[in-house]
Amino acid sequence: MLSPNALHLAQSLVRMNTVSQNSNLELIHFIRDELARLGVSSRLTHNADKSKANLFATLGENKAAGIILSGHTDTVPWDGQEWSVPPLGALVKDGPEPRLYGRGSADMKGFIGVALAHAQAFVNSTAPFAVHLALSYDEEVGCFGVRELIADLRQAGIKPLACIVGEPTGMVPAIAHKGVYRYQCCVRGKEAHSSLTPNSVNAIEMAARLIGKLRDMAEGFERNEPRYQGFDVPFSTASVGQFQGGIADNVVPRDAWFRYEFRDLPTADAQRMQNEVLQQARSLEVAMKAVAPEAGFRFETICEIPSFLAGAQDPITRLAQLLSGQSATTQVAFGTEAGIFEQSGIRTVVCGPGSIAQAHQPDEYVSLSQLAQCEVFMQRLAAMQSLGDLA
Numbered sequence: 001m002l003s004p005n006a007l008h009l010a011q012s013l014v015r016m017n018t019v020s021q022n023s024n025l026e027l028i029h030f031i032r033d034e035l036a037r038l039g040v041s042s043r044l045t046h047n048a049d050k051s052k053a054n055l056f057a058t059l060g061e062n063k064a065a066g067i068i069l070s071g072h073t074d075t076v077p078w079d080g081q082e083w084s085v086p087p088l089g090a091l092v093k094d095g096p097e098p099r100l101y102g103r104g105s106a107d108m109k110g111f112i113g114v115a116l117a118h119a120q121a122f123v124n125s126t127a128p129f130a131v132h133l134a135l136s137y138d139e140e141v142g143c144f145g146v147r148e149l150i151a152d153l154r155q156a157g158i159k160p161l162a163c164i165v166g167e168p169t170g171m172v173p174a175i176a177h178k179g180v181y182r183y184q185c186c187v188r189g190k191e192a193h194s195s196l197t198p199n200s201v202n203a204i205e206m207a208a209r210l211i212g213k214l215r216d217m218a219e220g221f222e223r224n225e226p227r228y229q230g231f232d233v234p235f236s237t238a239s240v241g242q243f244q245g246g247i248a249d250n251v252v253p254r255d256a257w258f259r260y261e262f263r264d265l266p267t268a269d270a271q272r273m274q275n276e277v278l279q280q281a282r283s284l285e286v287a288m289k290a291v292a293p294e295a296g297f298r299f300e301t302i303c304e305i306p307s308f309l310a311g312a313q314d315p316i317t318r319l320a321q322l323l324s325g326q327s328a329t330t331q332v333a334f335g336t337e338a339g340i341f342e343q344s345g346i347r348t349v350v351c352g353p354g355s356i357a358q359a360h361q362p363d364e365y366v367s368l369s370q371l372a373q374c375e376v377f378m379q380r381l382a383a384m385q386s387l388g389d390l391a
Contacts, residue, residue, distance in 0.1 A: 002372040002375060006114045007100070009114075010100060010114065011092075014102035014105050015090045016088075018074050019103075024137050028044065028073065031135065032044070035119060043156070045149055047144075052145065054146070054149040056153065058158075059131045065130060066162075067164060067381065070165045071134075071135055072136045072137070072138075072139030072146070073136065074139055074141070075140065078362070081362040083363055084363055085101045088103065092368070097368075098368040098369075100365060100367075101365045106354030106356070107364070108166055110352075110370070111168075115378060122382050129161070139336075139337060142182075142302065142304075142305065143303065150340065154344070162348065162390055163341045163346045163348040164320060164349055165348060165349070165352070166350075166351065166353075167332070167350050168353060168356050168358070169351055170353075170355055171351060171370060171377065172330045173321055173326060173350070174331060174349070175329045175330075176228075176308060176309045177334060178236070179264045180261060180335040181264065182302035182303050183260060183299055183301055185299055186298045187256045187257065188255060188294060189206060189253060190254060190291060192251075194251060200291070203245055203246075206288060206297075207256040211258060211260075214239075215238075217276065218239065221236045221238065222235055225268070228265045228267060231331055231333060233263075236263060237263045238263075241259050243257075262274070270307075281297040285297060305335040307339055308339035308350070309342075315390045316348065323381055324377050332356065333356070334356050351377075353367075354370050
């Protein structure tokens with residue numbers, strides 16, 4: 001059964017509005033102050049305008065570096081969604097499966113609340129290794145905060161052995177996910193009256209040719225890419241999410257833009273995919289610039305979240321299985337910070353309460369039974385006396 005303190009802390013976090021466009025400092029300062037009451041100091045790293053912060057704390061000072069419990073503090077918005085409960089109400093509804101409702105309850109304030117509830121146990125643990133709490137900003141919009149957090153750890157010489165990212169996996173350790181790479185393409189053409197099209201460069205039409213290339217690539221992935229079983233879509237994908245251009249029916253458009261993404265398998269090469277788009281753009285520019293030297297394509301990176309791939313026999317995977325009581329592993333379709341931790345040299349697994357099927361949805365929830373399983377996970381971690389092959 002879930003402890004009252006863990007539920008209280010999870011509810012407290014859900015009630016804080018940390019949608020990515022907002023500051024997360026209320027939540028960060030709340031957790032900093034909770035830890036300070038235990039005698040634990042926190043390292044904060046801020047974004048450029050100091051409106052957001054990451055938090056890193058070591059629970060077990062003067063012990064060898066140990067396991068990171070990682071979570072992101074931001075949530076997606078709920079504008080336009082039809083909720084039957086207040087999104088920030090943190091209501092608990094009883095029934096056959098009691099649930100905690102609210103934005104971020106599954107993704108991923110439930111995990112953070114349970115981890116925080118066990119901070120005292122980690123501080124008091126007789127284990128020879130520390131537990132580290134790592135909380136980031138702006139995960140939902142591109143995993144930006146965690147990069148600053150990891151850079152700060154590197155600069156400070158802090159070298160944790162491994163990381164558990166508490167995204168919702170139903171408490172089954174996840175050892176793989178796809179990457180997410182998003183870009184914006186801005187097209188500059190040359191306007192003209194629509195009766196004089198030979199004197200113009202139509203930005204929408206040039207954008208459409210590049211979008212056609214992306215569609216061809218997507219079909220090629222589906223047709224030719226070796227399957228990676230375990231994913232809902234077992235091949236890489238490419239898609240266009242937004243498009244805008246033109247000002248009137250009788251004006252050849254000078255400007256257009258669109259946004260697109262790749263979701264690459266852990267075995268694929270997302271940079272090669274983007275380079276293929278850039279090569280196509282450069283080939284299209286030859287004819288465009290013959291009419292208007294200023295015409296062409298400009299690309300902006302929205303986010304680059306690397307794919308994640310661990311092994312079923314990796315020490316951190318086996319540890320997560322031991323702590324969760326699960327013999328299986330899984331793969332998840334959504335992106336996480338795991339690949340970034342892994343690229344920094346920190347062995348990583350993804351394991352947390354709830355289901356991604358409830359995340360980002362109206363009436364988002366996490367079941368209390370899942371939070372209780374997460375609590376057992378934390379209790380077992382606090383009681384461990386050795387990290388085995390990780391040490």
